[in-house]
Amino acid sequence: MTYILAIDQGTTSTRTIVFDRAMNVTAQAQQEFPQHFPQSGWVEHDPVNLWDTTVATCRDAIKAADIVATDISGIGITNQRETVIVWDKTTGDPVYNAIVWQDRRTADTCRTLRDAGHEPMITVRTGLLLDPYFSASKLSWILDHVDGARDRAAKGELLFGTVDCFLIWKLTGGTVHATDATNAARTMLYDIHKGRWSQTICGLLDIPMEMLPEVKDCAADFGQTQPDLLGTPVPIYGVAGDQQAATIGQACFEPGMLKSTYGTGCFALLNTGDTPVQSNNRLLTTIAYQLDGKPTYALEGSIFVAGAVVQWLRDGLKIISDAAQTQALAEQADPHQDVILVPAFVGLGAPYWNPDCRGATFGLTRGTGPAEMAKAALESVGYQTRDLIEAMSADWKATGVQPTLRVDGGMAANDWAMQFLSDIIAAPVDRPVNHETTALGVAWLAGMRAGLYPDQQGFAAGWARETQFSPHMDETLRGQKYDAWKRAVQATLSV
Numbered sequence: 423m424t425y426i427l428a429i430d431q432g433t434t435s436t437r438t439i440v441f442d443r444a445m446n447v448t449a450q451a452q453q454e455f456p457q458h459f460p461q462s463g464w465v466e467h468d469p470v471n472l473w474d475t476t477v478a479t480c481r482d483a484i485k486a487a488d489i490v491a492t493d494i495s496g497i498g499i500t501n502q503r504e505t506v507i508v509w510d511k512t513t514g515d516p517v518y519n520a521i522v523w524q525d526r527r528t529a530d531t532c533r534t535l536r537d538a539g540h541e542p543m544i545t546v547r548t549g550l551l552l553d554p555y556f557s558a559s560k561l562s563w564i565l566d567h568v569d570g571a572r573d574r575a576a577k578g579e580l581l582f583g584t585v586d587c588f589l590i591w592k593l594t595g596g597t598v599h600a601t602d603a604t605n606a607a608r609t610m611l612y613d614i615h616k617g618r619w620s621q622t623i624c625g626l627l628d629i630p631m632e633m634l635p636e637v638k639d640c641a642a643d644f645g646q647t648q649p650d651l652l653g654t655p656v657p658i659y660g661v662a663g664d665q666q667a668a669t670i671g672q673a674c675f676e677p678g679m680l681k682s683t684y685g686t687g688c689f690a691l692l693n694t695g696d697t698p699v700q701s702n703n704r705l706l707t708t709i710a711y712q713l714d715g716k717p718t719y720a721l722e723g724s725i726f727v728a729g730a731v732v733q734w735l736r737d738g739l740k741i742i743s744d745a746a747q748t749q750a751l752a753e754q755a756d757p758h759q760d761v762i763l764v765p766a767f768v769g770l771g772a773p774y775w776n777p778d779c780r781g782a783t784f785g786l787t788r789g790t791g792p793a794e795m796a797k798a799a800l801e802s803v804g805y806q807t808r809d810l811i812e813a814m815s816a817d818w819k820a821t822g823v824q825p826t827l828r829v830d831g832g833m834a835a836n837d838w839a840m841q842f843l844s845d846i847i848a849a850p851v852d853r854p855v856n857h858e859t860t861a862l863g864v865a866w867l868a869g870m871r872a873g874l875y876p877d878q879q880g881f882a883a884g885w886a887r888e889t890q891f892s893p894h895m896d897e898t899l900r901g902q903k904y905d906a907w908k909r910a911v912q913a914t915l916s917v
């Protein structure tokens with residue numbers, strides 16, 4: 423029993439990674455699944471796809487590692503956050519597709535609740551803003567639109583869960599209805615200070631509390647897999663939302679430590695220790711992790727478009743065929759052109775939170791080509807990160823944000839983008855040796871609980887840097903460029 427299985431159920435694919443006793447990756451398996459866009463601004467997944475790809479990748483990864491289930495000490499689950507699933511308690515069948523975190527269908531509901539003055543009450547309890555991004559309004563939508571759902575939920579016949587919770591239910595054969603504190607913290611129904619579901623918010627949204635799961639620590643006993651799934655029952659010992667798992671995988675355990683993950687979006691989390699800091703700059707207060715019943719809090723900045731802007735260059739503009747080509751293009755770009763791209767494809771997230779504005783490009787000339795567009799796309803990610811860090815520094819003057827930023831995610835592989843990031847935030851950027859930070863974070867939770875992996879201090883001591891990017895940009899130029907970005911954002915917001 424010397425292996426850990428980490429399931430990473432993400433927005434576009436499900437991956438399972440086998441880690442050995444030394445926390446090295448032994449094998450992995452990945453499967454993509456279809457995205458459904460039934461209407462403009464709507465994003466759904468079929469929960470059956472999420473479940474099937476989970477089982478298939480678990481089996482494939484075990485096979486690729488050339489091990490058997492009895493070799494596995496425990497399972498960790500990390501997942502796309504906020505996404506909502508409601509299912510029948512008896513059959514385990516979902517009553518509607520999963521409504522994905524990116525889905526904006528409840529923008530009007532949120533606006534109405536905000537206009538009625540409910541946002542301060544919600545923010546004080548949950549640390550979140552009244553935005554369609556979070557689970558609560560999506561759950562309410564399902565209860566409103568699926569025939570008889572609210573009544574059935576009140577009778578205890580329907581259950582709600584984020585993706586981790588649904589997978590736990592299925593993996594344990596319908597015996598465990600539980601989630602962890604980090605996922606609960608993203609629902610907009612959970613009081614992050616009291617550590618329990620908020621009766622007041624559930625009452626406001628008419629959500630029957632009977633359908634909500636038990637909330638546990640990130641390293642806890644989440645039940646055992648059904649024997650026939652993997653060949654023998656395997657305990658589930660670790661659960662965390664993917665951005666929190668990356669924070670753990672980056673060993674950001676000290677107050678002031680900051681990580682930023684560059685996948686489809688960008689999510690920066692600043693550890694604020696046992697203090698939940700309420701933001702004055704439109705950041706989110708969230709739970710970074712909860713161990714031994716003790717929550718550690720974080721300030722989070724969520725940007726919806728980071729790597730997605732590179733996907734747009736590839737699939738929309740078709741000026742590249744592979745994301746990595748942006749590096750060579752950015753290097754060739756004309757240094758005398760100042761093209762600024764504001765990638766507000768689905769509005770802007772933190773710290774602007776405007777769901778209605780759309781993207782814009784400034785400074786185009788007759789000479790602007792693929793190289794200048796690629797450079798502007800990569801720069802937009804750096805500028806957005808600086809927006810977040812400025813907001814975090816303003817919110818958290820007490821201890822101060824540590825100057826070094828730890829990065830991970832697909833886009834962190836881009837040296838040009840990481841160098842620009844370091845230049846524009848005027849701070850070192852550290853990329854770790856282990857690129858599988860999210861899976862590693864949840865593997866450590868499960869392995870630590872199983873007694874296989876070191877304690878928190880031991881794990882943090884093992885974190886190793888692969889590359890450090892240091893700021894070289896002239897200070898005047900940095901100031902001019904960032905000012906131009908701020909003006910471009912204001913212009914975008916005002917259209």
Ligand SMILES: Nc1ncnc2c1ncn2[C@@H]1O[C@H](COP(=O)(O)OP(=O)(O)O)[C@@H](O)[C@H]1O
Pocket residue numbers: 432433434435684685686687728729730731732733745746747748749831832833834835836
């Ligand atoms: N070398 C690269 N340069 C720039 N962007 C990249 C590079 N490699 C991957 N990406 C971007 O990173 C994203 C994939 O990262 P990943 O961490 O797998 O994201 P997710 O978990 O959100 O699916 C894609 O949006 C892709 O465009």
Ligand SMILES: O=P(O)(O)OC[C@H](O)CO
Pocket residue numbers: 431432433434501502503504523663664665685686687
């Ligand atoms: O699945 P990812 O990696 O795009 O992450 C999604 C986030 O958890 C959304 O909050």
